[in-house]
Amino acid sequence: MNTVENRLIMTKTKNTKLSASLEDYIEAIFNLAGKDKTVRSTDIAKRLKVSKASVTGALRLLKERKLVNYKPYGLVTLTSPGRKAAADVARKHNILKSFMVNLLYVDLDTAQEAACRAEHTLGSDVIGKILAFIEFVTTGSRNGYDVAKEFKKFCKNKNIKTKMNA
Amino acid sequence: MNTVENRLIMTKTKNTKLSASLEDYIEAIFNLAGKDKTVRSTDIAKRLKVSKASVTGALRLLKERKLVNYKPYGLVTLTSPGRKAAADVARKHNILKSFMVNLLYVDLDTAQEAACRAEHTLGSDVIGKILAFIEFVTTGSRNGYDVAKEFKKFCKNKNIKTKMNA
DNA sequence: CATTATAGTTAGTTACGCCTAACTTTGTCA
DNA sequence: TGACAAAGTTAGGCGTAACTAACTATAATG
Structure with a gap:
């Protein structure tokens, strides 16, 4: 219209x-x-x-x-609302980067760029869940089971590299 | 130029x-x-x-x-290359959706839309890692530890809902 | 303090992605 | 078979987001 x-x-x-x-x-x-x-x-x-x-x-x-x-x-x-908006974007960026680097073992540069692009497309609901997941995995009380570490092993066994095709 | x-x-x-x-x-x-x-x-x-x-x-x-x-x-x-390109996008879409729904417990509609937007921004490297992660979590041999299920519990305890603020 | 380099702005262009309105093509059915 | 509806295209317009080229303001230095 x-x-x-x-x-x-x-x-x-x-x-x-x-x-x-x-x-x-x-x-x-x-x-x-x-x-x-x-x-x-x-x-x-x-x-x-x-x-x-x-x-x-x-x-x-x-x-x-x-x-x-x-x-x-x-x-x-x-301005104050500007800072708030900016902080929100930066927060998304950091959560995504952390997720990719620390859990998925994506290499830093790739993660940095991917986070830059994805930070605009994911709503607070998804970001919130990812944050929770990071917290979940990071929290010590996984009764001795370290998800990130185990995933790394899993990748090694499956020959999944950091840099992939395409 | x-x-x-x-x-x-x-x-x-x-x-x-x-x-x-x-x-x-x-x-x-x-x-x-x-x-x-x-x-x-x-x-x-x-x-x-x-x-x-x-x-x-x-x-x-x-x-x-x-x-x-x-x-x-x-x-x-x-065309044949068109089908290839399309399949690649669709694949990204499905991997992202599956990740959000089955691991992060994002609700279906939100995941569907988020996947639609993010599928264009994430490279095959990140998508590959997410796929591997899904596989890792889904694979039975987590010595009795079901990551997805435990995460769900974790969310419940922390009062993390599907629909969040903003 | 005048000059000049650098920082910043304005004006104008291009490309993309969508839209509506009006036109053309196609296919159907009386 | 010819008229009409539905499908599809063309033409033209708007908003966003980038660019270059040319202008203006600021600052820095001799």
């Missing part, structure tokens, strides 16, 4: 979910802010390997949604 | 990876073909909940890549 009213609603603030790409931007800002406190446009561009112009565009959109404090030619900071 | 030569190369076949959306289309064709043998444009449109015009567009692109046999106003079939 492309009615006038709809377009007004859409352009005003847009309370819809963030796109994968905008999630990437806030996550990048979040991580950069954690490192060296001040975040500039170029830092984001470098990290995400996009042009500076793309960053400007994204920052405008994020500002519209009140997720970043942004003023042309100024430093970038996250 | 938008040189004339480049554009020629691009329009000729485009050997790059399929987009998520094109993967959805071949997967849909694959599944429909399995069910009632002949596949028409409308079937695809209904299944993917897109317009018939979008299907036409996708079929043109898939034909360019020689993944479907397609002729305006004709039936749609997969």
Whole structure:
């Protein structure tokens, strides 16, 4: 539907979910802010390997949604809801990475990239379950049965390598 | 680079990876073909909940890549490489779904949708590991320790429900 | 403090993926 | 067999997300 009213609603603030790409931007800002406190446009561009112009565009959109404090030619900071949203994405990322590296024995680089892509597609329900599973496996009281370790053995026996076909 | 030569190369076949959306289309064709043998444009449109015009567009692109046999106003079939590509996507889908439903106890609908989205983002390496993990857990010789069942108990104790926040 | 390099923005383009509306083709049946 | 409905296509438009090229602002240094 492309009615006038709809377009007004859409352009005003847009309370819809963030796109994968905008999630990437806030996550990048979040991580950069954690490192060296001040975040500039170029830092984001470098990290995400996009042009500076793309960053400007994204920052405008994020500002519209009140997720970043942004003023042309100024430093970038996250607003409080922005930080919350970013932390959520980063959290998904870390849970997925941990799951892949520590339980599935996927190699770090592959896991890193896969987590980057999957973090946008899995809802909190699935992520929650994965987190619970990590916790379950990690918890000592498996009456002596270490799932991760046993799985590693299993893979070795079956000749399942870290890097696979395709 | 938008040189004339480049554009020629691009329009000729485009050997790059399929987009998520094109993967959805071949997967849909694959599944429909399995069910009632002949596949028409409308079937695809209904299944993917897109317009018939979008299907036409996708079929043109898939034909360019020689993944479907397609002729305006004709039936749609997969070529041999198309079938291979489709089967691969479907396989990922099933592995992910099985993992979520049978191990993580994610409810079926959520798993179905999450698998749909994640199947495009996870490489064969990660999928292979997940498959191995399913096999590992399913295999009887866990010296009496049923990982899935124990995890279910664990969730119950921790009050982790299928449907979670956000 | 003027110049200049760097950071950042704006404008304009391309590609993709969807949409609707209007047209064409196909097949069916009276 | 010819008219009509259903199936399918074409044309045109919108939003997103990237890009390059060219402009502007900021900062840093002699």
